[in-house]
Amino acid sequence: MMSKLKKIFTSKTFYIIGASTIALGALLLILADTIIMPAYTNYDEGLTVPDVSQISLDEAQEQLETYGLRSEVAERRSNTAYPADYVIDQTPSPAEIVKPNRKIYLTVNTESNPTVKVPDVVNLSYRNARLQLQNYGLDIGTVSYESSRFKNRVLRQSIDPETVVPKGTLIDLAVSDGLGEKMVTIPNIRGLRLSEAQQKLQKVGLRVGEIRFKSSKEVDPNVILDYQPKKKQVVIGKTLKLVVSERHNLKEESESGAIIDTTQNIAVPDTTKN
Known part of the structure; x- marks a missing residue:
């Protein structure tokens, strides 16, 4: 058995097959690196992202499609400087180089600012209240501190819970300083x-x-x-x-008949008497 294996591994045919296999593998690697992968990933292709801000959403989508790009509305927010359904921002930014068929995310103007109901943050910790308000699209305004037992607990909020307000509204908070019992x-x-x-x-x-x-x-x-x-x-x-x-700013009359200006302690002659 060993003699047969030795004969196979030392034969000229074995070396020819081995060399052919290695050469074929190297050729496939070269083809994959220079032809197959570049064709799959569009290695030599790139598109310049057009500026589609300050135009209507329909125009922006049409223009991006013409460039071989896709689009998606990522966010809607209010900006009084633009009409409704106008693009006010985009990602990636204009002039960036991207692959064909890349998706461009658009921020589109709404006709009016979205509204939310104010959450109840009384008795929450200040940190949790801040996170809760941020989750609703609201911001914290003035924070004042008052004496109460539990430190950093919200005692009052400036706008009642369930009130409908525009997003971005400021909510003032009164927070406990933890000094309520001493x-x-x-x-x-x-x-x-x-x-x-x-x-x-x-x-x-x-x-x-x-x-x-x-x-x-x-x-x-x-x-x-x-x-x-x-x-x-x-x-x-x-x-x-x-x-x-x-x-004391009142003027007094001295015994000598002069008027004393008590704001400056200067005696002024009395010109009212003859």
């Missing part, structure tokens, strides 16, 4: 300058809200005269209203 003592800020009072309140976790100025002859300007609420303790994060002194 009580703090209001420090004694009467008689302090405004900047000192603000720092003192900030240290204990209180906020300054409305500031009302009151004219005073006895107290220097920018000194705390009073505050609201008048409580010993409040919830941390509470906002206080301050009453602050300002310069």
Whole structure:
């Protein structure tokens, strides 16, 4: 048996068949690389994408078909600068080189802005509320923080749930700062300058809200005269209203008969007396 195999592998015919097989394989590889695959993938062919924006959808589709390209409406959105059913964007962009029969995705203008119902995001976390609004095509406007127990939970929304609004509408949110249970003592800020009072309140976790100025002859300007609420303790994060002194602007008459301008402390001669 071994002698027969040895005779076959050492024969001239075996080498001829082997060499022919290798040569045929190499030829097939060359044909596949230079002819078959390029023909299949349109290797030597390319088309320049035409600009079909700012024309009607029908015209755009017809023009792309003429170029040997396909089209698909990928999105519809409102843009008042264009008529309805006009192409306002495309992908790939104009002047790009693509393969024949490539699909061009079109963004088409709608006659009016699509509307959505506002979702209920109260009691959701701020992160989940933001994602929920984005999923509905809405955006977050102003975010204000208020004292409440659970941090970053939405307390209120500016537009009621189920209200129909245009996409892109801004929804304002009131969000909890997580300071809803801890009580703090209001420090004694009467008689302090405004900047000192603000720092003192900030240290204990209180906020300054409305500031009302009151004219005073006895107290220097920018000194705390009073505050609201008048409580010993409040919830941390509470906002206080301050009453602050300002310069007294009334004119007074001195013993010498001169008129004193109290806004500048300058004595002005009284020209009204003879």
